[in-house]
Amino acid sequence: MTLILQYIRTIYLSIYCVDNILLSKKHNTNTTMATYDRAKAVKEFDESKMGVKGLSDSGIKTIPQIFIHPPQTLSNIKSSSKKTTSIPLIDLSNVNSPNHRPNIVKQIKEASKTWGFFQIINHNVHVSVLDNTIESIESFHNQPHEIKSKYYKREEGQGVMYASNNDLYRTNAASWHDSLQAWMAPKAPEAEELPGICRKEILEWDLHGSKVAEVVFELLSEGLGLESGKLNELSFCESRAIVGHCYPYCPQPDLTVGITPHTDPSAITLLLQNQVQGLQVEHDGEWVDVNPVHGGIIVNIGDFLQIISNGEYTSVQHRVLANSHKKSRISVVMFLNLSKWKGEGYHGPLPELLSPEKPPIYRDFTRQEFFDNFYSKGIDTKSFVDKVKIQN
Numbered sequence: 417m418t419l420i421l422q423y424i425r426t427i428y429l430s431i432y433c434v435d436n437i438l439l440s441k442k443h444n445t446n447t448t449m450a451t452y453d454r455a456k457a458v459k460e461f462d463e464s465k466m467g468v469k470g471l472s473d474s475g476i477k478t479i480p481q482i483f484i485h486p487p488q489t490l491s492n493i494k495s496s497s498k499k500t501t502s503i504p505l506i507d508l509s510n511v512n513s514p515n516h517r518p519n520i521v522k523q524i525k526e527a528s529k530t531w532g533f534f535q536i537i538n539h540n541v542h543v544s545v546l547d548n549t550i551e552s553i554e555s556f557h558n559q560p561h562e563i564k565s566k567y568y569k570r571e572e573g574q575g576v577m578y579a580s581n582n583d584l585y586r587t588n589a590a591s592w593h594d595s596l597q598a599w600m601a602p603k604a605p606e607a608e609e610l611p612g613i614c615r616k617e618i619l620e621w622d623l624h625g626s627k628v629a630e631v632v633f634e635l636l637s638e639g640l641g642l643e644s645g646k647l648n649e650l651s652f653c654e655s656r657a658i659v660g661h662c663y664p665y666c667p668q669p670d671l672t673v674g675i676t677p678h679t680d681p682s683a684i685t686l687l688l689q690n691q692v693q694g695l696q697v698e699h700d701g702e703w704v705d706v707n708p709v710h711g712g713i714i715v716n717i718g719d720f721l722q723i724i725s726n727g728e729y730t731s732v733q734h735r736v737l738a739n740s741h742k743k744s745r746i747s748v749v750m751f752l753n754l755s756k757w758k759g760e761g762y763h764g765p766l767p768e769l770l771s772p773e774k775p776p777i778y779r780d781f782t783r784q785e786f787f788d789n790f791y792s793k794g795i796d797t798k799s800f801v802d803k804v805k806i807q808n
């Protein structure tokens with residue numbers, strides 16, 4: 417995923433914006449109109465720098481062809497999600513109480529195994545911090561074209577970016593969302609490049625979110641029967657990327673998607689969302705809605721943790737439907753990633769988890785291999801996990 421690409425190239429913080437032109441060029445979908453020049457249409461859209469929000473605000477009644485997904489992506493887009501089920505809700509209020517902690521660890525372990533997703537409440541971050549972060553991302557996306565377009569960049573490796581159809585989310589058709597992305601790291605000089613309109617709030621959430629992530633990693637370590645600090649030793653919390661998505665109203669939500677099904681390459685991801693529904697998680701072969709819980713923080717397991725936990729935890733596919741509500745859907749995602757620049761070395765299932773009864777189900781791999789993989793592919797497949805899986 418391009419997150420990882422950025423990760424390779426940008427040690428410190430940057431914000432960027434990209435679109436899926438490059439991929440669109442590679443994956444020109446067949447079209448019934450022989451005259452339709454997809455690459456040209458994508459280029460024009462990109463050069464307009466208006467983003468999906470701009471298109472939506474212009475009052476269009478039909479979406480441009482570049483956003484129309486092939487039937488295979490759309491076939492189950494309307495599949496009714498189980499209304500009675502939802503991802504586990506875990507209350508962290510007594511997380512430091514020796515009486516309650518084992519039960520919380522048990523819940524986290526179970527959720528990470530069966531769902532790959534859970535939602536935490538009473539996590540010690542004031543709800544106003546979460547609300548302000550979401551609102552500031554919304555304000556960024558609501559800015560007039562003249563201001564927002566200054567941040568619009570699509571070349572990889574560039575610093576500041578606001579995104580339309582970020583190529584993190586590339587697929588063979590554009591998806592109906594814009595993003596603003598920030599790389600966070602200690603002493604990041606590029607923090608100055610964050611747009612003024614959401615800078616303060618992003619930095620605030622970065623501070624609190626990192627602490628939440630540390631606690632979650634402790635609980636996940638304990639769930640694996642490891643020392644509490646084991647996963648934090650791998651310093652995922654030092655390599656953070658924050659992405660502020662905006663899914664504006666889509667006039668034809670049955671023809672496109674907000675984000676195509678994918679798993680995250682991170683160790684874990686923290687996600688905030690406003691009250692507009694759209695995120696779905698695959699569970700038992702069905703798509704289940706992730707209902708907004710005010711003040712909740714959604715956590716999901718990424719591919720990297722699935723591998724190093726030797727499959728104890730699961731990185732699960734999720735997607736976002738195109739937004740049929742008039743109000744924009746906003747989500748703020750914090751990826752806690754493997755650090756590219758922390759030396760060389762091999763990764764793979766943690767040796768502490770292996771025994772003759774529990775042999776490794778994934779082989780070891782180098783950091784380079786991990787990053788090269790995400791550099792070269794989109795987010796639509798889970799190929800790295802499949803690639804390192806030991807076949808027997």
Ligand SMILES: O=C(O)CCC(=O)C(=O)O
Nearest residue numbers: 659661680695736747749
């Ligand atoms: O917007 C969302 O709720 C999901 C975003 C997501 O899956 C991602 O950025 O990887």
Ligand SMILES: [Fe+2]
Nearest residue numbers: 678679680734
């Ligand atoms: Fe994701």
